[in-house]
Amino acid sequence: MKTFKYPEVEQWSSILMRPTQSVSDIEDTVEEIFQEVKNKGNMAVQRYTELFDGVQAEEFEVSEETISAAANQISEELKTAINTAKSNIERFHKSQITDYKMVETSPGVNCWIRKKPIQKVGLYIPGGTAPLFSSILMLAVPAKLAGCEEIILCSPPGKDGTLAPEILYTAALCGVKKIFTVGGIQAIAALTFGTETIPSVYKIFGPGNQFVTVAKQIATKYGVAIDMPAGPSELMVVSDEMGRADFIASDLLSQAEHGTDSQVVLVTTSETLLSEVDKEIKKQMELLPRKEIAAKAIKNSKSILVANDNDALRIINEYGPEHLIVVSENESYYLDRIMNAGSVFVGSYTPESAGDYASGTNHTLPTNGYAKQYSGVNLDSFLKSVTFQKISKEGIRNIGPVVELMAEAEGLQAHKNAVSIRLNEINK
């Protein structure tokens, strides 16, 4: 790790700078594939699946038989684990149901909100070296709780052209019935425009590589919403003498194994902890199967020694980490003042990986500093708020003159008239 001891405030932003990703060169490719899928539907999806995934696919939808057969290919222990994770995630997301009351803003003027599910949603689940079935729990559980009617799952085929049984089992467990073996840009394009077999959706969720990320961004140009923009995964750990070097090292490494571009930052007020963590990382890294990936990520990572908690806090809020672990004697100081973070893990026995899988919080979180303006995925991500109002004769008599004056001042006479015609009727 690159070590910075008591850096000047002016240096912070350059120390905390994330590597910029150039997307503009991908954009043209994405636009081209979008147009192809829009115009040629399945034929285009087929062609790109062959080109990018090396798989010849005749149809993309996974059959009911294949889905139900998946349960037999997974150990009972893993099934139980997935079920436990699912019920924790369900419990936490259920607690996010909000019940808005009717508000009488003026006598006779009643306003209220009702949240309605987004009817059609698409879930993108990355493939790659390992089947990331945990992301299905994080997206399908809140989608179901919200009441989304149509949930479409897309995931790229493995080398043999199929999806891992863990993916199929978890999807089925969450009640997802429409599963397509399609990935990458072509999957996002299909969810945007629809094809002969893949339905179009109103909002697309889920993580992905840089191609998927740019494709989701382009999809918004065609009227589809997305969960959030994405970037490489990140972890910041803030600690003091209270932190255990071995625990912290294991957390930093858990983030580092995600990819060579993972961002890992340690901020501490303890010089001892700083050097201990460094030693522990070296020790623990040796034993990792994904050692090479982790080593590269760690090489680009930073550990920063700061003078006090206030400096650490300012660094947190300037960086806006996706994941933040806080192990500090002044725990409540941080909890009260953290403004920008995706998800916060508090105390020595709260590893980030608990939240990645099973504690109940969502692991689809804003990266790349987007914690400054975006929430992680939550129940509301699958809902939209519709406002309602009902005004009685008394109500329009109360606020009508206000509307008339303001509409006139804005030069909108017909807006005024819509009130005047009603007031005239009442005053007849």
Place this chain on the structure above:
Amino acid sequence: MKTFKYPEVEQWSSILMRPTQSVSDIEDTVEEIFQEVKNKGNMAVQRYTELFDGVQAEEFEVSEETISAAANQISEELKTAINTAKSNIERFHKSQITDYKMVETSPGVNCWIRKKPIQKVGLYIPGGTAPLFSSILMLAVPAKLAGCEEIILCSPPGKDGTLAPEILYTAALCGVKKIFTVGGIQAIAALTFGTETIPSVYKIFGPGNQFVTVAKQIATKYGVAIDMPAGPSELMVVSDEMGRADFIASDLLSQAEHGTDSQVVLVTTSETLLSEVDKEIKKQMELLPRKEIAAKAIKNSKSILVANDNDALRIINEYGPEHLIVVSENESYYLDRIMNAGSVFVGSYTPESAGDYASGTNHTLPTNGYAKQYSGVNLDSFLKSVTFQKISKEGIRNIGPVVELMAEAEGLQAHKNAVSIRLNEINK
């Protein structure tokens, strides 16, 4: 209005089709201005203000003296009206404060959410023929309630190079202190990158013409969030024998006067109402100062006669109107089943213009069918949810094995290790 009597279901989507706007030809211009403002700051903003607004500006920030002088240029009646509207909007948006409780998802595993304000927000207020100060109430009131620290307002100069006193008065009333006389693409670019005097922000809100709309879309490529994509304003009225033709005509016209591209749709089960509304529109339109604009919008508008409430409901949900007025004997049938609408106005004495100004609901709403996946602006638009978790030794003993199993199945050994190292310590 174009009239459709009992159209076949297959025809609905073509009847309800909105005129498509071509944005791709604007995109290049927007990108060019963005690069100029990014590289040259105020100088570029100055140049485009001269080019597009015909105004030579030396500085953009409105002085404190100008702001406080504005109050003297407005009638007391209008000030009282603005104050009343503000307190209704405040009351309704305050009711949207959610208080999440801590959830123990498994014994020893505590998860909770805290909503934090987006620290820096930009509010865009269009200029044009009339000062749309009501939009300031709709954006600045929830921004203040949310606790946003920096609220930047941009609005294009009038021909004399200044902002209308109504704009300045309303902004000051809402506690907005940084006001810039800058509009159009250059304003959005300045809020995205910042200039020597105009601060960059994390999220941009507010309506605007097609240039502003495309600029906001492009801004998202540079890491800024926006409230929602936008399109021309819309109103759908659904009614039956209960509807009063004169009231409904006044509502349709209030929407039609917004612009020639405004979308106005009447859906009714009553053939009598359909023809009465048509007559009333012709009568009332004659007296409007913005008659020509309204006439053009009405010409492109549609009235649809349907067989029953169920068909009307399906049309609502397929169209997803920004504004929806429901005047029906079967009111509750609709209220329970409306899925896609920005804001719903219920009953004969609830004109849309009440919600545009003073009832308390927000008038920044999803157009162009975006009600299918976006909420209108509300308190949460200015907040983001941060999740927290704290796990005790008992907690990690409970869910640790689940995490270990799932991490291993996803091929992420370091994720597993972060749990194992803690379980080993506990079980020592």
